[in-house]
Amino acid sequence: MREIVTVHAEVLVIGGGGAGLRAAIAAAESGARVALLSKVYPMRSHTVAAEGGAAGVAQPEDDLEAHFRDTVAGGDWLCDQSAVSYFVAHATAELTWLEHHGCPWSREPDGRVAVRKFGGMKRARTWFAADKSGFHILQTLFHTALALPSIDRFDEFFCTGLLVHDGVCHGVMALRISTGEPYLFLAPSVVLATGGAGRVYRFNTNGSIVTGDGLAMAWRAGLPLRDMEFVQVHPTALPGSGVLITEACRGEGGILLNAEGRRYLQDYGLGPETPPGQPRNKTMELGPRDRLSQAFWHEQRAGRTVPSPRGDAVHLDLRHLGAERLAERLPLICSLSEKHVGIHPKDAPIPVRPAVHYTMGGVPTSVDTSTAISGLYAAGECASVGLHGANRLGSNSLAELLVFGRAAGERAAARARAGAPPPPGSALGHAREHLCAIQALRAKKGTVRLAELRDAMGSIMDECFGIYRLGPDMERGLSRLVELRESWSDLELRDASERFNTELIAALELSCALDVALAIGASAAARKESRGSHQRLDAFSVRDDERFLAHSLVDYAESGVPAIRYGPVEITSYPPEERVYGGEAQVGDS
């Protein structure tokens, strides 16, 4: 086998999206020598696609307690409340920090930062840069990182596994995509910031690189994955492509109409109807995402959706906002809609339908981002710090990347300073075997086609683990997933080349996605209640705090259906209540 290249660093960050870049900057500013690994150039990471904005209390009539309560209620009480408290207390400072580094947040006429309304948030507190918030955040972070000489970037390096021995993480194994060379990165601290896993489903809003690699690597290294059954379905994406049409459209006053032209959300406990263009927090179109996606499902069953060439849809009407406001606040939406469905939103409503969007679950961490493996930290969408519970509120995750990315970078740098033992020889032997096995995959013989396996996985996930779930469907899906995962080892690969062998990368991504799909499936089938994004239509259609006010933990299994355990949810000050939206949510409000 080819010689392994070894790289030493103090802090190793896996992932160049918002969380990874923020962690790298924080670690570098704490004095650590950082190696930043990413399978794509950092500015290509999927944070770039985020449109709507990032939450942080900014207005005098708003306060941290309100942000805390919205987040906990939005998460259907499955949030760890000390993580939520930490988050809301640090979000605004992080958004301001980004401003100091150049982020062009949209402004009020007097020069202050502007905030917009977002679903499930009682007050306007979402900072935005038109409808390209993620892009500007990522750009600002990337540019800031370019200024720091102690960050060494390893762009287009594909991480294949964590080097963990006796509960300590010593580094990672990786493949340099441009040459196919095997690499070993050694460091006392490793930050996992590899993003979510939306691509385990077929119809989703995620980029093709969002395949859950980090989740699978942590799982294989012995950590459980937490709350994996909670997958957010965004109510508004373009039929066919799944391109996201941001919630900010509704925050700015857009309305949703069924085939009969009715504002159907009022029929799902989200009314009373608000005048078009005058959105009211937590009401109608600004209800939480899970409720809106569920409403679509019912409308579709009732035959009240609009047929479109690429699938049933409802109409998102923005016409009343006027051309000028659309151009100022939602320029990307206008161009996406024109290019992909040939409709300018000033002239006609946009057809939209729900699509898988966000993985609430992930690698369990404490509030300080540490995991149960010493030296391993996790932040961003791959982590489950306890912020989102059973349903994430839109605009909380971009702020999460900054708050917990920074915390991870600082913690990782502190551990590196304190010094950690070098990896034992046996760990290095294990790394060598791992890298050898990957080299042997090129042009491997087999009978299973990669695309067929990938699509079969996605279809099962769409069918059995979507907006609504049924016990028998989930059991069927689960056994299918077990089979599909096994058949990965019989893949046929045909590209024997070393340089930019993207077929090999796709095969490695698929093996990760299959693991994550199974973790989602097993966690979903075991949760016999309905909460947040996990909604069942069988005998378990209501929330059951008695038995399931608990985090699910799925343990790794080489084969078969993995076992599920439950762990406690931390409740500090806000005991469970019923989630209320629409008119009822306004009671007692000024």
Place this chain on the structure above:
Amino acid sequence: MTVLEIQRYLPESDQAPRWQRYEVEGEPAWSLIDALGYIKDHVDPTLAWRASCRMGMCGSCGVLVDGVPRLGCEVFLRDLPDRPARIAPLAHLPVERDLMVDTEGYLRRLRAVEPWLQPSDADPVGPVGERLQTPAQQAKYLETAQCIGCMLCYAACPQVAVNEPFLGPAALAAAHRYLSDSRDHGHARRGSVQGLQGVWGCTLVGTCSEACPKGVDPAAAIQREKVRGALSFVPSLFVRGEDD
């Protein structure tokens, strides 16, 4: 059915790039990236390109479509001509494999203009500690801040082909973005921006702005920096007038 002629180059086995013809059973609403995916899935798993977000934001998927630099995710099969379309890697940049070109050169040029805010603590701040900036002040740089680094402008610029040290449209637009930001005080970066490797290397053909999918208008940014550079020879009064 759509026919594509794709430029192939496998560095381990090809002496030189070659053309390969593929037939795609696609829908009119498919993007070129969907079509490449179809080829990889059903016809030829060795075809390589970069792509991710499929919504024109990640900047990965620039290619030449019949010689014109485009984002692959913004070209739809319905828009292709009846004859076979020719898909090639972006011009003026070293080809790594198939449709993938070298990105390092662009990033080196970008880094050379120090594309990060160089602020001053003396600037007035708002209620949450943000530096105040009115929409009018923001408008001076917002257009150039939209650059996604797709390098289409490098493929369109004749100077990039002949003047190796030339920083090129996107890097110079990034310099202009920060130099035009009321919160920035990094005037030292002008050193790299003026001169023949900088704005004075531009011969004003304007093809970069035509190619740009994000309306960045690098040609206009370069012209404004030329004016700013020329003005810096006259008393500082004028410079302040340009900067506010």
